[in-house]
Ligand code: 13P
């Protein structure tokens with residue numbers, strides 16, 4: 001495809017979202033990325049939060065964490081280039097140990113950084129025999145300590161599949177609280193530094209959480225929702241389950257990034273607001289030009305935003321950054337991810 005053809009294709013989809021001058025420049029980068037991708041037998045996976053041009057011009061597989069994990073397990077390409085954050089690329093490596101998994105920048109995540117493998121071992125010692133569910137937004141060594149993973153798209157199904165009176169659910173305080181509410185469980189957040197109360201019985205504890213938070217979703221407040229509703233009384237508001245239970249309760253719908261996209265596609269509200277990384281609003285608007293998308297773009301994920309067209313091209317040119325996981329950790333983490341993929 002020539003630069004001009006790529007530019008015309010992108011213009012059709014993104015003319016109302018990306019100014020022409022940027023579209024022309026990024027179209028050239030997209031042509032180079034796609035040529036190199038073919039030459040190297042690579043596949044590009046892109047999370048729903050990616051920049052609109054990257055998302056529409058170069059990604060072969062798009063989706064939320066769960067969909068990308070599933071697709072990563074199925075690819076026959078020799079290189080997987082993951083446009084997302086590091087824990088997502090690690091999940092692809094856990095599922096594809098013989099393939100080269102690349103990420104354009106070693107982008108972190110406040111949730112993945114909130115807990116260590118040693119923290120999980122501490123909780124297991126304190127609550128022996130209690131199954132541990134870990135959010136996919138964790139690093140491989142943390143996953144390796146746990147029984148099963150979940151994403152925001154299947155967290156309730158994973159918890160219910162365990163048929164256990166007590167569950168350890170890590171590390172997102174708000175996702176855990178939202179899941180506890182939905183499954184009717186009482187949740188506590190013990191501090192590993194404090195002495196375990198002598199009267200604490202597992203019978204009183206149904207869910208054990210951790211105080212990790214997404215630095216993006218924790219910022220939305222019930223007051224933000226009230227302000228938006230005052231200005232636009234007909235708005236339909238959707239919150240990612242990493243938002244607080246109060247924000248989720250004040251919204252009209254809550255679900256994973258892809259669940260929110262599907263909800264928009266199947267409803268016809270006069271306007272929508274997504275309480276999640278604002279690039280996704282652009283991507284939804286591009287796919288659904290008839291929908292009126294409001295955006296709160298002062299709240300951004302600094303990690304997802306590290307991934308650009310430039311460093312995606314550089315990743316293919318220089319074969320960087322290679323995701324490596326020690327085999328003993330990978331094997332244990334694989335069990336937790338594989339169990340999740342069997343559930344839904
Ligand atoms: P999803 O699994 O819903 O795509 O969420 C990933 C994430 O990092 C949300 O901030």
Ligand code: SF4
Pocket residue numbers: 085108109110111112137214215216217242277301302303304
């Ligand atoms: Fe992590 Fe939040 Fe960024 Fe998602 S939006 S990658 S959970 S910091």
